[in-house]
Amino acid sequence: MNLKNQLELMIAKKVLLVGNFGVGKTSLIRRFVLNEFSEDYISTIGVRVSKKVVTYKNEAIKLMIWDVAGTNADEKIPKAYFLGASAAMFVFDVSREETYVTLEDNLKMVKELSGLEKITIVGNKKDLLSKEELEVVVDKVSLQIDLLTSAKEDENVEDAFMELTAQTLK
Amino acid sequence: MKKSTTDNKDKRFELLRDLLLTEDREKFDSLRKEFILNEKLQEKVSPFVDEKILDLRENFPKYFGDKVTDAIKIQIRESQDEVVEALYPIMGKMVKKFIVAEITKLSDSINKTIKEKFSVQEILKRFFKGKRNDAGAVLEEVFEFVIEEVFVIEKESGLLSGSYSRGSNVDKDMVSGMLTAIKSFAEDAFSKEGQDLENIKFETFQLSIRNFKTIYIAIATTGVLTQEIKEKLSDDISNLAEIILRDRTYLSEEYRLNEIIIRELIES
Numbered sequence: 181m182n183l184k185n186q187l188e189l190m191i192a193k194k195v196l197l198v199g200n201f202g203v204g205k206t207s208l209i210r211r212f213v214l215n216e217f218s219e220d221y222i223s224t225i226g227v228r229v230s231k232k233v234v235t236y237k238n239e240a241i242k243l244m245i246w247d248v249a250g251t252n253a254d255e256k257i258p259k260a261y262f263l264g265a266s267a268a269m270f271v272f273d274v275s276r277e278e279t280y281v282t283l284e285d286n287l288k289m290v291k292e293l294s295g296l297e298k299i300t301i302v303g304n305k306k307d308l309l310s311k312e313e314l315e316v317v318v319d320k321v322s323l324q325i326d327l328l329t330s331a332k333e334d335e336n337v338e339d340a341f342m343e344l345t346a347q348t349l350k
Numbered sequence: 351m352k353k354s355t356t357d358n359k360d361k362r363f364e365l366l367r368d369l370l371l372t373e374d375r376e377k378f379d380s381l382r383k384e385f386i387l388n389e390k391l392q393e394k395v396s397p398f399v400d401e402k403i404l405d406l407r408e409n410f411p412k413y414f415g416d417k418v419t420d421a422i423k424i425q426i427r428e429s430q431d432e433v434v435e436a437l438y439p440i441m442g443k444m445v446k447k448f449i450v451a452e453i454t455k456l457s458d459s460i461n462k463t464i465k466e467k468f469s470v471q472e473i474l475k476r477f478f479k480g481k482r483n484d485a486g487a488v489l490e491e492v493f494e495f496v497i498e499e500v501f502v503i504e505k506e507s508g509l510l511s512g513s514y515s516r517g518s519n520v521d522k523d524m525v526s527g528m529l530t531a532i533k534s535f536a537e538d539a540f541s542k543e544g545q546d547l548e549n550i551k552f553e554t555f556q557l558s559i560r561n562f563k564t565i566y567i568a569i570a571t572t573g574v575l576t577q578e579i580k581e582k583l584s585d586d587i588s589n590l591a592e593i594i595l596r597d598r599t600y601l602s603e604e605y606r607l608n609e610i611i612i613r614e615l616i617e618s
Contacts, residue, residue: 193509228531229531258538260506
């Protein structure tokens, strides 16, 4: 089978990246993805779509990553952005408590809108805190954090998206 | 005695001449020396000057290009009104020339089409086919309707199921995703419950969207979309959707779906 047919037969999955403004969702995507639309879309319509083909367990998967701006209930985001997703990653900033203090409520909202049962939780900007400070944050967050990442230092970024890919196949 | 007097006179004359012309002679000698020096200097310097002039002539843009550009930029910036005033008539003429050329082309095209469409043969053909809208026929011919892109997209996820493109190299997966996002945004912001976005127009392109329960079909077209073409296109889209929705395996087999898109929409 030629490459064109392989690409055409590839599984495609929609995944969501959610979390408050400024937590580093876009930076994580920028680390992981090369081809993307202008960031202006996020401020204009509240979402930007990027694409990345990953190989997971010898299978090529086309990830369509929807970077959704903000997650607060007061923010007006079209509910349709959350529909049809196979997995979602909730990103918070380990250096800003306000981005994880309402984590449970925000996750509940994302689960309700997307219909997903499991959401990957990622604490970004780990490079800004010491090991001890990170432990304090992990203790403070009531839910199990799946990964601590640093888009700036390129730490665990690939792993976070691989975890997300694994979720799409469950 | 007489001779002696004459000698004395000559000597005095010589003496007087010396007294009167010494200064002039000195000046003359000095000028002559200066002139000779200049001539010698010119002989020596001339080749270098010629060479430098040639170099300047050949490399003027390299040596002074930036400076000249900057100077012109500053001059233009500082005297915008004068520049506009100077360019206005020239630009006006250019625009006029362009419009005249384009109208001439359009006129030729219309004339050609009218000539063809109003031949006895064509009139009879249209009469028997029941097509009586002559203006529509001419417009259709001049501004030919072309399907540029077709996207079959899953409604909720925005994932691309199949597509056709006349030549664009854009990433169709990304376009499908963003189109779905824009559609969702527009529907959420402007429409009432259950209403869907159906048309987007931009310059010469128009994007027609047909919504079904689980998929939507977006078609980008150029040219005149007459009522007749619109109806045919609508029928073709319905047929395509019927085929896809009856056999949903098309949605997971992109190459098969692409073939059916070409068969139903492009070749029909």
